[in-house]
Amino acid sequence: MHRPIVVMGVSGAGKTEVGAALAARLGATFKDADDLHPLPNVEKMTAGVPLTDEDRWPWLRLVGSELAAEHPHGIVVACSALKRAYRDAIRAAAPSTRFILLKVDPSVLMERLVQRPGHFMPPSLLTSQLETLEALETAEAGMTLISEGGIEALVDQILTKSSQERLAVPAGTDQNEKMIF
Ligand SMILES: Nc1ncnc2c1ncn2[C@@H]1O[C@H](COP(=O)(O)OP(=O)(O)O)[C@@H](O)[C@H]1O
Numbered sequence: 556m557h558r559p560i561v562v563m564g565v566s567g568a569g570k571t572e573v574g575a576a577l578a579a580r581l582g583a584t585f586k587d588a589d590d591l592h593p594l595p596n597v598e599k600m601t602a603g604v605p606l607t608d609e610d611r612w613p614w615l616r617l618v619g620s621e622l623a624a625e626h627p628h629g630i631v632v633a634c635s636a637l638k639r640a641y642r643d644a645i646r647a648a649a650p651s652t653r654f655i656l657l658k659v660d661p662s663v664l665m666e667r668l669v670q671r672p673g674h675f676m677p678p679s680l681l682t683s684q685l686e687t688l689e690a691l692e693t694a695e696a697g698m699t700l701i702s703e704g705g706i707e708a709l710v711d712q713i714l715t716k717s718s719q720e721r722l723a724v725p726a727g728t729d730q731n732e733k734m735i736f
């Protein structure tokens with residue numbers, strides 16, 4: 556079984572679709588952290604108001620609990636996890652979590668959000684999402700990929716990069732902590 560995985564990034568980056576496709580390939584459970592937001596958070600975003608840290612902490616606790624729970628075939632969660640502190644909170648609950656940051660050109664993101672039907676998140680919140688995003692730091696286990704060019708192609712890239720890491724790291728050493736899955 557692989558380590559818990561969070562597919563992260565701003566709205567429209569592809570967290571939900573890539574996360575679900577990755578989980579399907581791994582035979583793992585998939586969970587969208589959007590479904591864990593308390594109703595007031597959803598109402599706030601629907602009204603075009605960015606969430607604050609205080610809005611996000613209770614939600615991040617739910618995300619951490621989900622990642623830390625027993626999942627016989629592993630779990631992939633789609634969660635924005637925009638700040639380092641949010642990821643630290645998730646790791647405090649589920650220490651071996653690996654993060655996959657999906658990056659996309661802002662103009663492509665805006666196009667995607669404008670075309671996405673029936674989602675509560677308005678495109679007007681994209682600017683604050685991009686301002687809030689803190690890239691994965693070197694010390695954070697995971698990978699950063701450009702999320703354009705198709706969902707399945709990206710899942711291929713994730714799995715290839717992960718197995719390259721595994722081959723590059725001798726088993727049973729401290730370096731194992733750097734492995735992706
Ligand atoms: N890697 C990708 N290549 C091409 N289109 C993508 C990719 N990832 C996502 N998309 C498209 O972008 C839109 C937003 O994806 P979604 O998974 O809902 O993003 P998020 O959950 O991060 O908000 C969808 O229409 C999806 O098909």
Ligand SMILES: O=C(O)[C@H](O)[C@@H](O)[C@H](O)[C@H](O)COP(=O)(O)O
Nearest residue numbers: 565566567571589606611635676
């Ligand atoms: O932390 C946040 O501000 C939210 O979690 C936000 O990042 C998330 O993007 C929304 O829930 C919209 O959902 P999508 O990411 O699926 O657009």
